Amino acid sequence: MRLKRYSRKEPLVFVWVMAPYVVIMNMVIYGACIWRSLAAFASTFFSSVLYFLVIYLVFGMVAVLIRTRIPAGSDLFRRISVMLPVFYIMNIGSVAGLFELSSRLSFVVCDIKPHMYWWAVLFGCILSTAITFINEGMANWEQWKDSLAETEKLRNAYQRSKLLGLKGQINPHFLFNCFNTLSGLIGENEAEAERFLDEMSRVHRYLLRNDDELLVPLAEELKFARSYLHLTEQRFGSAIAASVNIDPELHGCGIPPLSMQVILENIIYTNAISKKNPLMILIEAVSAQEIAITHSVFEKTVVQHMQVEEGLDNLLNKYKLLNAPPVMIREDGEHRTIVLPLFDGTNLPA
Template identity: 30%
Template structure:
């Protein structure tokens, strides 16, 4: 506004407070109308050319319309000032052209600022939408992984119960009681993304009793977790899946006992078992270990470490600090 008035009136614009206020007020009234119209046109341009690929076309069309509107406004202002001899202004081609060039430069600069700000705003909105979509996709995948655990665990539990009913009805009754405790935890934890290590340990204690009932001295669990780490977090069912994985792929027999150790070392949780693979290939749907790896990745936590030697299979799990 100041530049337009100065290009039109020169030093007269700043000669007195009356001149400055009069010219500024007149120009402001007309410029406000132009700003409103420009805003409406800008929104329409975004609707017509929303894609980034159409940005150049949108800028060219919008700038052309803006320059036309501003040229019309400047022409009218020059005519108004000259026709009524306002502030000593005379409408000549030179004065009109000078005002037109000044207003065109201002319009192009304003257009560039508007397009830059608008582009950053659209990019930010796109990023937020992409992040939200990614979060929803990860949540869907995570829920899908959790749903795979229930039928898998139930299938193995019912197989164990079926074997016990035929061989030892009393142990079968004890097995059902322990299985009910396990499923109470399972149903509760299925709605959570993380649980405390203490709760996991309590849960696998019941789960280990189920395995001890089935395998006797063939299965030897050892849990030794330092107290300060028991409040740390990890995905629910992690320990159960690792223990189940060890039992599934190794010989479990009193003559060849399977020892599964759960302990902490250097701030990490370690689950290991002695390696004595079954001779017969075990059919696996890969829900166990791959499920745990996927959970940590979906939650954006450090990957777990898996290693195998001739005598031992080991999984190192990062413990998540409990902020509460």
């Protein structure tokens, strides 16, 4: 079983601290005897190193346990105020154990000085305090660097999602399918052809919008979704059945722009569509903070537009960047549900 470390630099701290700690501790409990001969120094030094190695591991496990219980960076002083008293009590026991061990080891040629016990405890407590602050500093430094790296990673993912959105704006496949459907409607139903052209204009106007905003009103996304679904239903006919059921009270909530484009394209391009097995799509509110997009599952064997899956991954990363609750994806084999958290006046990011 691999022991958990308080920080990645903890072994380095141990190496740099252990040798001087053992030498000074031995000077306290044995006095000048350790310098009388090489045998005296070696016997006391190596016995103490082995003993304090075990003690250090025990201290480390206790520190990790306390950090697990009080993990927040903002709780630094609370965490230290718990650790130090525990370590001081442990130092009393560990120094007592060293005195007892030294008196029983026949190869240790120096005699311990019982009257130096509390001085040894004091030195142990001082060094425990120093090591605690060093390890806390290392751990918080690593946490800060990891946070910067994660933020940069998410920012890159966000920029990539904008690029994927731009690709979707000028997707020649989508344009070709729209114009092909429009061409058929012109000869059959001019009124429907005119409406199709209006919806197509709304879709492309929204796709060409400035994507610099982190959030847009849910109402705008739903307008896009209705227009997009109308174009899709005209193209596939009864092979698609879609509906939108969102309370108007939620229309003022925020949502990342082009979220619906990413999800609806993912649904259309990753599922086989046929009149025999119509693709059902339902957009509805599941609470005052979430909406859900549920669809039936008829997965294609081969997905030609691989960027639709990448687009969904980038939408998940965009929510992470906004420090929002995660996007939930649930699937039972027949239906798949994507739950998007909403932003309102109390949880909009700064």
